[in-house]
Structure formats: C-alpha cells, structure tokens
Amino acid sequence: MESRRDFLKAAGVAGAAALTGTAGCLGSFGEQAYGDGTVQFMMSPSEPQNYMMKQYGPMRDYIDSEIGDSADVELQYAADYSAVLQGLGSGSADIAETGPFAAALGVKADKAEIALQRHAYGSWTYTSVIVTRKDSDIESLSDLKGKRVAFADMTSASGSLYPLYMLQDAGLEIGEAPVSDNGADFTGTWSGHAEAFKALQDGQVEAAGVGKFITQGDDGYVEGIEPIIDYKKEYGKGIPRAPMVVSPELSDSEKESLVSALKDAPEDAYLGKDGEGDTDDDLWFDGVRPAKLEDYQPVIDVANKLNLSTDLLDSA
Structure with missing residues (x-):
C-alpha cells in the first residue's frame, strides 16, 4: 500500500x-x-x-x-x-x-x-504497553487474534506505533494499520490514550495499546488491569520521551x-x-x-x- x-x-x-x-x-x-x-x-x-x-x-x-x-x-x-x-x-x-x-x-x-x-x-525515555483486564483469558499477544484492540491516536508512538510493532514482531498480521484494521488479525480502533484505556476498562475491547503513563495506579497498574507486554522490559530499551x-x-x-x-x-x-x-x-x-x-x-x-x-x- x-x-x-x-x-x-x-x-x-x-x-x-x-x-x-x-x-x-x-x-x-x-x-x-x-x-x-x-x-x-x-x-x-x-x-x-x-x-x-x-x-x-x-x-x-x-x-x-x-x-x-x-x-x-x-x-x-x-x-x-x-x-x-x-x-x-x-x-x-x-x-x-x-x-x-x-x-x-x-x-x-x-x-x-x-x-x-x-x-x-x-x-529521558518511557515505554509502551499492551494491557488487558485481569479477568480475561489473554496471556500472550498471540491470544489477541480475532480480538478487539484499542489504540491511541494513529500517529502516537507509545499508543499506536510501538504496540503495532510488538504485535507484528509476535507474528500477528497488522494489515493496513494504523490507517485501518483491514488485513489485520485483530479488530482495531484508534482514538486517544485515555479513551483507549477506558474502552478496555469498560469491556468494549479485550486489550489496549497505550503509553504506560495512562495505566498507572498507586501500586503499579490501575486495579483490574495487567500487562500483556511492556516494550521497555521486553526489548531492553525505552522510547525517547x-x-x-x-x-x-x-x-x-x-x-x-x-x-x-x-x-x-x-x-x-x-x-x-x-x-x-x-x-x-x-x-x-x-x-x-x-x-x-x-x-x-x-x-x-x-x-x-x-x-x-x-x-x-x-x-x-
């Protein structure tokens, strides 16, 4: 394309x-x-x-x-x-x-x-995460095939670019993303960090690709949310802030x-x-x-x- x-x-x-x-x-x-x-x-x-x-x-x-x-x-x-x-x-x-x-x-x-x-x-660096709810049966990125995934703005690094890279690196097809989810192994929606994370919390999607900053709670992640993958931990380097x-x-x-x-x-x-x-x-x-x-x-x-x-x- x-x-x-x-x-x-x-x-x-x-x-x-x-x-x-x-x-x-x-x-x-x-x-x-x-x-x-x-x-x-x-x-x-x-x-x-x-x-x-x-x-x-x-x-x-x-x-x-x-x-x-x-x-x-x-x-x-x-x-x-x-x-x-x-x-x-x-x-x-x-x-x-x-x-x-x-x-x-x-x-x-x-x-x-x-x-x-x-x-x-x-x-001077930060990270991108793909998160899910603790009550879901999703344990790895491969489990997101056929699932709904919310992302931030399509030109966001931590909320679109890096989550798509991690999905692709895990063997999933990303198709025309982030322009659309045509040809992707998942159903994707793009909005903003807060909106994507709320869609996950409300059960509208099974996972969200966002900047980790939007997922933070008093003891790590917001209650009821857990990471599937953290870019910085998985790849040993962060994203320039x-x-x-x-x-x-x-x-x-x-x-x-x-x-x-x-x-x-x-x-x-x-x-x-x-x-x-x-x-x-x-x-x-x-x-x-x-x-x-x-x-x-x-x-x-x-x-x-x-x-x-x-x-x-x-x-x-």
Whole structure:
C-alpha cells in the first residue's frame, strides 16, 4: 500500500537544529511579535482537555510573564496529533507538546521543528504497553487474534506505533494499520490514550495499546488491569520521551526566545493549578533539554519497520 511506504529512510535526515540561543527578553519583539500578538501553545490530546488545561496553566502564565506586553499566551487543545501539526505548519500554532512519531512526521512534512525533549520520572525515555483486564483469558499477544484492540491516536508512538510493532514482531498480521484494521488479525480502533484505556476498562475491547503513563495506579497498574507486554522490559530499551516543537513559520529569534524560556522555567511552572507538588494536576514532566530529529531516530527506525510514511498525516 503506497501510503505506508518510504518514510524517513536516511538515519541522518537533517532536522531542526536544537534552538539553544538566547535572544534576550521575549518582549523585545514589539507589537508584531508572533504575527498577531498571541503565542498559541497547542496541547496534544493525551489526556482529557480540562485536566491538561489545569496542568499547563502555570506554564502558560510563566511564558506570558516572560513575554510581557508584546504578546499573550493562549492554550489550545488539539483534536488529534494531525491537528497539532497542521496548526504549526500553517502558523496558527506557535509551539506545541506532542508525541515522538508525530513530531518526526511533522519535521519530514516541513510542518514542525523539534526543539526540546522532556524529562520525567528520572528518565529521558518511557515505554509502551499492551494491557488487558485481569479477568480475561489473554496471556500472550498471540491470544489477541480475532480480538478487539484499542489504540491511541494513529500517529502516537507509545499508543499506536510501538504496540503495532510488538504485535507484528509476535507474528500477528497488522494489515493496513494504523490507517485501518483491514488485513489485520485483530479488530482495531484508534482514538486517544485515555479513551483507549477506558474502552478496555469498560469491556468494549479485550486489550489496549497505550503509553504506560495512562495505566498507572498507586501500586503499579490501575486495579483490574495487567500487562500483556511492556516494550521497555521486553526489548531492553525505552522510547525517547516526547518532544516540544515549534512552528517553522516563526522567526529564528521568536523560536530561540520561546525555547530559552522553557529551558529556564522554574519548578512552580510544573506544579499545575494548585501550585503544590505530588498532586494530580502536576505536569507529567519536570524538565527539558535541547533536542533535534536525530534524537528520535529509534522511533523512525520502528516506523520504517512498519513501512509507514508521511502520508499517514493525510489519513489522520
């Protein structure tokens, strides 16, 4: 199928260089900063909208304070990863948090530039899992033949790309996934991490392929849920944690200043609406570092093994 071919073939594809320079105060741009005087910060739909608004509110306020009177910062909640990239590519969004695979697709399509990588839970990597309910009779991936499996957004690394890779590596046919489940050994549905996990909890599907972060409870997994496979444990390596990306429509000084502000964000910008640590509205990450496309080569390699292409953006 042509739409699944010729992704990022060269390991050294030139991506956006890490934007580490300092352009002084963000307010130095004057009235024409960021085009319409507004910095649009777009959030990917990894969790429910009201939850993410509380998480990112203090970070928005911090960036807004750095900008001063030259622009206001607004948060946008995207319908899916494709909407994030379309916003960045058109200039209607200026900076965004998104997934590794979506970011790589965005760079290849000239819709985004990777600027920063996020750090969380003591690591620069994370993992993907395929989980089921404890009361099911599913013990291995081969047991998912003929079963219903929910995934996150089709361009999500941990919620689509890596679960499909693990299924394929276990000998299951994935057919045209993630565009559709035609030719697959399972019935697949694609939505978001939270939606896919809830579908499993509600008994609408027999398994879910998601980022492990959405499955976490007080003692490991949420009560009643157990893993079939954990990518990091099975393959001995993690997935590079998700990046923050900027619009190629911004000027170099605008990009550099936004990235510099995020690099220097104080601890309280990560603490969520209540301003207290270790509560439910904390941001899931606690720091960032400069990054570029090459840092996400492991994700690109998995995409190539699945024969995925940038045409996937047009299907999302």
